[in-house]
Amino acid sequence: DADVTQTPRNRITKTGKRIMLECSQTKGHDRMYWYRQDPGLGLRLIYYSFDVKDINKGEISDGYSVSRQAQAKFSLSLESAIPNQTALYFCATSDRDGTSSYEQYFGPGTRLTVT
Amino acid sequence: RKEVEQDPGPFNVPEGATVAFNCTYSNSASQSFFWYRQDCRKEPKLLMSVYSSGNEDGRFTAQLNRASQYISLLIRDSKLSDSATYLCVVSTGTASKLTFGTGTRLQVTL
Secondary structure, X not given: OOOEEEEOOEEEEOOOOOEEEEEEEOOOOOEEEEEEEEOOOEEEEEEEEEEOOEEEEOOOOOOEEEEEEXXXXXXXXXXXXXXXXXXXXXXXXXXXXXXXXXXXXXXXOEEEXXX | OOOEEEOOOOEEEEOOOOEEEEEEEOOOOXXXXXXXXXXXXXXXXXXXXXXXXXXXXXXXXEXXXXXXXXXXXXXXXXXXXXXXXXEEEEEEOOOOOEEEOOOEEEEEEO
């Protein structure tokens, strides 16, 4: 089984709809992240969480919110989806301490299309 | 200026060739450096960390030049399976916060 899973894998939604993307991990990591990837722009950090009580905005948090329901679960919400939120969304995790804390493990991604 | 810049490619090389990718970063306070690999429509995965003294992992060699704020990745004896996008990644400040370059695409052909 995959260590980091994302649901759904693909989603098409309409402008103005609320949508939630979910991420679960079995790696036992404290740190979790949400990124979006757009052609020519690379991966950009939306939100990150270093433990259950810690939520931080990333580079492009406007229009998004997150919830860290448990150590293993981190969900991303689009309150009112707009077409320029069409992108590939990745969840990632990392360990807390030492040099291994820099390696991030990514989920398979969610391809979101907003029409 | 982007924090991490890479030549997007694509680099088209024959099997067995040696190919080098370069990356520059803008923040002189950057502390840790990595190369990630991303296959088409898949998630990024860590290829190797980059150390000041340079480091090698099989056919892959990474170099860091802090004075020039420049990172490189050399792939020797390219294989078809090396075809992917290579992401230059930098960490500045808070541990675990990574900044990704847009990636360099490599296509290895017969």
